Amino acid sequence: MAAPARGNILIDTEECKGCGLCVESCPPECLELLPELNAYGVHPAHYTGAGCTGCGICFYCCPEPGAITVYRLAPPTKPLVHGDAQDKVQGESHAAAL
């Protein structure tokens, strides 16, 4: 089984307006707009469930204060991160963006 992603996100579909900015901004492209509509009649954003690095970019690109919550895998995660070189490089480039 693949190691769990370093990051995770939760999208509040009651708050999301489906603007798509998070989808456009996510470096590992792990967000999408759902085909179904939410209660407001927009396609809310959705985490595909794999690849989130927890960089937080989607959080800052999203205009809604509480639509996105970003998580990172709690320490100790060192061996896991070291073991995945590619993931690490990506993580650093995101950190720089932050």
Place this chain on the structure above:
Amino acid sequence: MSTNAKNEAQASEIQAAGYEVTHSKSPVFYSVYERKGDLQNQTHYCPGCGHGIAHKLIAEAVEELGLQDRTIFVSPVGCSVFAYYYVDVGNVQLAHGRAPAGATGIKRTRPDSIVISYQGDGDLAAIGTAEIIHAANRGEHITVFFVNNAIYGMTGGQMAPTTLVGQKSTTSPFGRRPINEGFPLHMAELIAQLEAPVYVERVALSDNKNIMKARKAVRKALEIQRDGKGFSFVEILSPCPTIWAKDPVEARKWVAEAMIPNFPLNVFKDRVHEPVQNAVVPHHTVPETLEIGDPRIGTQTDVHLHAGTAGAPGEQSAPVTARTQQHHFDTFGIKVAGFGGQGVLLLGQLLTEMGMREGLEVSWLPSYGPEMRSGSAHCHVCLAKQRIGSPLLSHPDVLVAMNEISLRKFAPHVAAGGLILYNAARLPEDFQLPQARIICIPASEMADKLGSTKATNIVMMGALLEETECLLPATAEGVLETKVKKVALKEINRKALAAGRDFIDHYVRVGAVSQPDGFAY
């Protein structure tokens, strides 16, 4: 399951899998927005609007700097007019373009607060140009976040001063032409030209990197205010997908591709490391200043010695007597109202001058029609031990009504338990007022007898001082001595002041106090 419950369940699942929250809604936002029954989770902004991102950056900085309890957020007119529904700090919403003026007042009266003036480009660069330029030029210790979306968003897309050359709007349907509409205003550059501002930067909400730069700038601007350094200004280029008729992703690109080349991103001014020039924010109040040992201060005994005696002409043109401790109020509001020519505004000025001489903070706010001498006129006088936040009195402690029209018009606004001094022998038959005490004084007749109707206001002043003891009669005598030039009038005024005081002493104190239904004598 409701969406909320679903979210909570998902959140616990994520945490159970070993994840920790790193970015979430700031507690500087209300958890629920009490604006409309069915829309309490979302802001009112269009999808992809930059205002939301700007709010988030500000909320995060306020949170991280620990300023939530001290922050007062001034919302403008524009799409962000409702910011007070979202940010859980002190909130004030002001008239179009006036946010920097209001922010000035707030900061000066509450120097420990962190005051944010949040404004759009129509608000700040069109109708409010004067306010922002002067607040910046005075180096007010406030922080201005200027959200430039090159358009009037709220009103449906009219041209703003920041609209780009060639950009279409409802009022420039063929694109802005400099020959007709002038060139876009570069506010950050303009503000940076002024002497006082400490920090001026332009940032953009165009992409991840620039949003992160904006985040830093917002934080820095607030740090500058926290550290008492002076005026900070951050211009934020911001997408307005709706009016630009672009989808949110395209709109963000348009910020990068069209706006940034016209409005270059830059730190235009940064004097953070220079010594603070106008650090005393704001200046001490009059009472504070006097307590720091002003040589002109008379002691309290002095005051009593002088009380009741008229100062010799020419002696001590503006004696200052620090008796602040003795004033029985923290703030005292007097409204004087009547007809132009009755000395309404002058009475207010005299009271203000007296307050100053007694070491109080004072304000005088006149209101009169274009007629000057024949319309109705009134003024508001504030006497206070602290800084005065607003010179406008919604509920004065005392109303001096010089005529019946003023009595009827303003009496209902007098504070509960307040006082009305009415210039007439008796109240109008049908007049009723439960909440305030009324004393009728035939001041005009009394002044006539003394030789000049003009002294009516001084008779009222005597009565006011005697009845409320808000200021010393001796101070009044001193002020009249220096303000009134004509010798004949000086004498009449002295008598008028004494007559007003005597009236209260002899007629009112002796048991003939009028009450709601009643008459002074």
